[in-house]
Amino acid sequence: MALLEVTQLSISFLQYTKGSRQQTVTVMENLDLAVNEGEIVAVVGASGSGKSLLAHAIMGILPANAVYSGSIRYGGELLDEHLLRQYRGNEIALVPQSVTYLNPLMRVGSQLQTKLDGKAQASERKGLFKRLGLGEHVNRLFPFQLSGGMARKVLVSTAAHSRSRLIIADEPTPGMHPADVAEALSHFKQLAEEGCAVLFITHDIEAAIQIANRVAVIYAGAVVEVAPASDFQGEGEQLRHPYSKALWQALPGNGFIPIAGSQPSKSMDLQGCLFADRCMSAVDSCMSKQPEPRQLRGGTVRCLHAT
């Protein structure tokens, strides 16, 4: 059994249009994803594809106008509000995408929570700060005194320090120096080796495949493929979904071939495959129904034609 199991997750937003008329915009539909203990699953996809919403749904911090359905299980138990209150910040930690999640009124040191006692906590924090290239004085600073890169390192330390079994890292490294990025990534790797389950959300496929066991490719609010990280190689011939292949081939080192068109908005109410209008192999049957996820060569794919 996976430590984290997200099944058929759909998220919609209630929005007011003209006057007091309400409309519902669905931004995620029937998303499935699982993360095992000791495993890093990377979630990659374009901006607006729903990566942060997935993280926020798991943490139970979706915006007030969001409605969701589906189930999120942790260790087999339904992760409801009651369980989340118990687990959030200790058993389950989030490295948020925005540094504004740091409490502006608290010194950095006081924001690093841990189950350890004072002395052990201080020595672990010192080790972490050193590893990530943060000076000791940072402990006494307030968030407004940090640069963007420093604030991110503090957020990474917070999660690493929390002794969580599940760590959700939402774009944890932008703004960091390349050497510090490598250090932060290796730290996540180490946490997984110690048995943590890590959900690593990123735009950066190259970073993802460096540390992840499996990579989930998300497109317009749906996981279109889950592949072993080792399938991202060569010209992407091992990959299953046309979008994963296109993402891979769009990288500067792999041909730099842009993907024509843009990610659809769910408000367009598409019936068929979400990628169909950008897909070179799309045929009529792709337009009528969104393909269900199916197992293929040790991964999963949502494409009728994938082989």
Ligand SMILES: Nc1ncnc2c1ncn2[C@@H]1O[C@H](COP(=O)(O)OP(=O)(O)OP(=O)(O)O)[C@@H](O)[C@H]1O
């Ligand atoms: N409060 C909200 N009300 C309405 N729509 C929202 C709200 N929050 C997010 N969305 C929409 O949900 C979609 C997914 O957003 P999300 O932040 O999860 O994307 P993302 O994949 O994390 O993008 P990025 O890579 O830029 O961080 C977007 O189309 C966004 O406009």
Ligand code: NI
């Ligand atoms: Ni995001």
